[in-house]
Amino acid sequence: MKGRIGAAALAFLLASSVASAAPPAERDWSEALARDAQALHDDLAANHPGAVNSLDPGFNANNDRQLKLALERAKSARSYADYFFPLRIYVSSFDDGHLGFGALGNTPNDLRWPGFATRYDGRGRIVVGTSEPESPVPQGAELLSCDGMSASRYAEATLGTMWGRWSLEAQQQRMGAFLFIDESSNLIPKAKECTFAIAGQRKSIPLSWQPLALDRVGPLLNSLQGRRSRDFGERTLPGGIRWLAMPSFDGDPASAAAKALPGMIARARSDRAAMLAAPAIVLDLRGNGGGSSDWSRQLAVALWGEGAEDSLPPGPTVEVDWRASPANLAEIANGYAERRGSEGFSAPVDNWYRSVIAGLGVAVARKQALWRHVDFDASGPSAASSEGKRPTAPALARPVRPIYVLTDSSCASACLDALDRWTALGAIQIGRPTSADTLYMEIRDRTLPSRLTSISVPMKVYRGRKRGSNQPAMPVHRFDGDISDTAALETWVTSLAAARR
Structure with missing residues (x-):
């Protein structure tokens, strides 16, 4: 259920770094790079589905090529920067937002x-x-x-x-x-x-x-990118438009999302009739980089009804191949132990965890490279195990007024899953094009041997997902102004809703 982008982008690392923080202690940087590059290579080979994916024949070749290049660069590595940047380039070469790399402390900040x-x-x-x-x-x-x-x-x-x-x-x-x-x-x-x-x-x-100076970078980025902190919230605009801000789908029980979303979803369910009578509903996903896809499933049930997705025309069968490795099995089991019983931890999510743990466990014991899991819903865990059928429920009256999904460039992973789900039900994407992900999902984090950096490695690959690899979602109505300007967006959305009446 983890769908976040692996390592934080440099923008966020720099903005949150302490300028006076000491760089890592000097060491044999040549040895550190060679050792961590080898560990990165071996982890991808042992745990990433791409290494055994017949539909991705270039994966292993790139992994080997990047290791060779990193080992060559290690011969002349004399500084933290000489160690750090070859590893970042190694990971970036896969063009996969879920395959992440980041510093556990300061990045090389010679800016x-x-x-x-x-x-x-x-x-x-x-x-x-x-x-x-x-x-x-x-x-x-x-x-x-x-x-x-x-x-x-x-x-x-x-x-x-x-x-x-x-x-x-x-x-x-x-x-x-x-x-x-x-x-x-x-x-x-x-x-x-x-x-x-x-x-x-x-x-x-x-x-x-x-x-x-490092302390200038944060303000510079804020001015250039229009970055603003975003909070969860619900409000009604003059004229009646309902606006729900959801800047994260984090599944961590301690996260702001886990504290805010259960109440927001419960209120959407209890207030459904009034919400659907509004001129429009805006599901504001600006700043949302992903998390747990179950939040979007629960909100879909609240707004469209329990049976709404079942009533959609059948699409292509979506399945998932998990890389069957002891490390991946342990990751899922640990995640289940941490989240089980927390607020917002739904029965479908519980079932999903148990299904994956059981299936992966058998595959690992049999030394299979991949385990096939029929994932009835490409945007999140199915509501039943892969051996059964998803229960159905009568659909409620469908919304007749527009439900807009507002996106920006941050939207990735579980945010894209939400967009896939809600637009299939009839929502309209507005704002800016999203980010994109490959078909590799569900990450596991690992600290490299030097303990200076870490990687995030996907554990599963989708088969038959409608949205292609690294394919962004494009808005039906594009906003070319400052996407961080909420007041301007409210005026724009009000005009969109009025034009539909």
């Missing part, structure tokens, strides 16, 4: 910038979003090229290499702010001269890279 930073403007352009007063590149300038590479090619060679999945608009939106915040890795290019469109003129400007 530099040329006095300005950029962002993607939502229309495919890279523009200067903030600039020092003395910088020759003003705010609003459009980046055209750097060192003979087009702006898009330079971004791909730098951020695409470091973070992967650069074909996704959501990834560009989230990470574009780092194009000119250099981490001082010697594995990617650092521009010497860039050309900009400034006041209708093309100007080539040499770049002078200067140290950037």
Whole structure:
């Protein structure tokens, strides 16, 4: 039931790092990189479904190629950065948001910038979003090229290499702010001269890279990305639109989601008639990076009724292949022990855990590489074991007024599952394109031998899921303004609902 993105993006690591925190103690960085790279390789080989997935023939070849490259780089590793960045590039090469890598302490924070930073403007352009007063590149300038590479090619060679999945608009939106915040890795290019469109003129400007204090990074990112903290909440707009904000589907019993969502879902169930009489309902998923898919199932039952999904036209059979390994079995068993009996832990989730533990246990004992689990619902655990049929219930009256699902570039994993589920029932996606995931899901975390970094490794692969690998969900109605501007969004959504009447 874990569907979160594995390692936190650098944006969040930097924003939360303590500037005065000490870097890791010096050690034999060559040995540390070689040892951790080998451990990463071996964990993927032993526990990732891609290693035994006949439909992903390039997985093992890439795993071997990246290990060879990391071991070669280990020969000259002399610093924490020399250790850290080869491992990040190793993981990013798989272009999989669920295969994660991150520091357990500080990242290598030797940051530099040329006095300005950029962002993607939502229309495919890279523009200067903030600039020092003395910088020759003003705010609003459009980046055209750097060192003979087009702006898009330079971004791909730098951020695409470091973070992967650069074909996704959501990834560009989230990470574009780092194009000119250099981490001082010697594995990617650092521009010497860039050309900009400034006041209708093309100007080539040499770049002078200067140290950037860590305590400045958080405010810079907030201004460039429009990042704002988001809270769970329910409110009614003037005119009657009901707005439910759900910035996370975290399944951890101690999380804010686990504290807020049970009450929100219960109120949606008890107040269903009044909610469906509203001009529209907005399910606000901005900032939601995933968690447990069962939250979206429970809300679907509250709004559409217990039998609503059963009444949908039958789609393709969706199944799941789990990598049958002792480590994956232990992960699921530990997760069940931690969550069982907590608030919001539904009977279908309990059944799902028991079904997976039993099936994986048999497969591990038989030394099978994969265990096939018929997953009646691609967006979450089935309501019955793979040996039975899902119980049905009469559907309630369907909503006749729009239910909008508001998304941004953060939406991934269980957030995408929610979107799949709710739009199948008739909800309308609005806002910005989502992030995307591969068919590999359900992560297990592991600390690498150095104890400086950790990885997140998927344990299962979907078969027959309608949404393809790394395929984002595109809004029916796109909002090209500042997606963090709730007041502007409320006005926009009100106009959308009015246009439908």
